[in-house]
Amino acid sequence: MAVDEGARTVAPGRAAQELELRRDELRLALQLGLVRTVPVGEGERRRVERRELDRLRAAPDFPAGLRERVRAVGTREAAALLGITADRFTRLARTGHVSPVRFSLNRYRTVVWMYLAQEVVELGLTCPALLTGRLPLHLRERLAAHEDRRARNWRARRLALLLRATEDPWARAAAIASLLDPVQVAEVVDDPYERTHLDRLRPPPPPGMPVPPVAREVAERLTLADDPDEILWHRLSLALALDEARAERQAPRPGETRAEGVGASASTMPTAGLLRAGAVPMVPVRGKAVPEAPVRGEAVTAASGAAAPVVTVSAPVGRPMAIGRSAGRPARAGLLERFRRGRTAGTARPRRRRRPTAWP
Incomplete structure (x- = not known):
């Protein structure tokens, strides 16, 4: 007999009432992972399980403790x-x-x-x-x-939460791509079918985005990396995440069914620990972990405001060959070779000075 999803799960609005939270407080609790949700139905809408509500309500400091954690x-x-x-x-x-x-x-x-x-x-x-x-001299100089660093730290926190919410390698790559503008994504992902697949898996905008066009444009700029070294780092992270996704399965091609395009694997990719080395968000890459964003000076962890040490990790040697590549086709060159075709935003491409034409 089928399980009644409506009986064992509740909508977010109902969950907010039972947890004695305001709607904005519940949204923040969901983002931080304090309240877990499950996908329900064909549209995979997120709902809160009844047992999750029971777990939170059974806490000795409920509701004041939960409300303080999302304050x-x-x-x-x-x-x-x-x-x-x-x-x-x-x-x-x-x-x-x-x-x-x-x-x-x-x-x-x-x-x-x-x-x-x-x-x-x-x-x-x-x-x-x-x-x-x-304040110390180095802070005064900065x-x-x-x-x-407020916008950049907010983006790093949001990316860590997006990566924590999924184990699908293509969805993880799409989360990283959402921090780059379309031009940057196109320079890293040269396959149009892969770009379409990443765009389809693109995470929704953060809650509370303004509706008026001018204000929404300002808010959307905050969701995109704007510092040159931040852009370069996310380009590198996207390239590494794409290698993981291609090793798992190909992006769907026109005419393929969903099952053929997704190609479910016998075992899902294990998560290699998203918050390591001082809770700096990581991307699992062939058994190695690469931090999500470069940190200059001090890093702020996703779980707390404490400073974390800078982590330096070298890119892995050797690159997996994409699934479906013919045996005679060589693997792509290294990551730096991939970025030579494009320039990071904020860096000007030098113009070539032509020699003056010698008139007879």
Whole structure:
């Protein structure tokens, strides 16, 4: 007898009522993995299982504990938690000491960053010296250079959550590709069928995106990598993730059925641990782990605002041959060779100066 999905699962709205959370708090709990969901139905809509609700409600600190874990605060409230000025907290956030968990745009289309209250408190406990006196010289130099890591840290956190939510190699590659603009993706993924497949698996935009076109354009820019070394790193991560996906199965071609294109494997790809070496998000690559984003100075972990050590990992030697490649066709050149065809955004391509034509 078929199991009644409506009886053992509930919609997110109903789950918010039973967990005594507001809708925005439940969305944040789902993003952070505090409340687990399961796909239900042909459209694979996400719902919350009844036993998951029972588990959360059985916690000794329910509902105050769950509500505190999803409490998001703005700059002024975060500064009040630390007993510092809002300007000083902004400088600490710009230098990457605490990572935003979400953002919104006010009526002036100014970005308003929100932070987890727990991570703000942890910042005060782990780095008390940054709360008083003059900031260290290296932080003052970074601020003088107009460094602002808030958007980049938010993207890194969101990518870690997207990777944690799936084990499918193509979906993981699509999550990385969602941080690059179409031109960058086309330079890395030269197969149009693979690009179409990645676009089909592209994760939905973050919740709370503004509706007005001008404001939505500002918000969409925040979802894309904009720093040259960040772009290059995600291009490299996408290339490595594509090698994993191709080794698992080919992207669907026109005329193939879903079963032929997906080609389910006997065993799914094991996850190699998404948060290693100080919780820096990783991509499993043929048994090796490569960090998702380069970190200069200090890194902010996805789970907390604490600084994590910089991890340097070399690219693996040797490259898997794509499935379906003919025996006579050589494997692709190295990763750097792949990027010689394209340039990272923000770097100008030098113009060739032509020699003046000698007139007779």
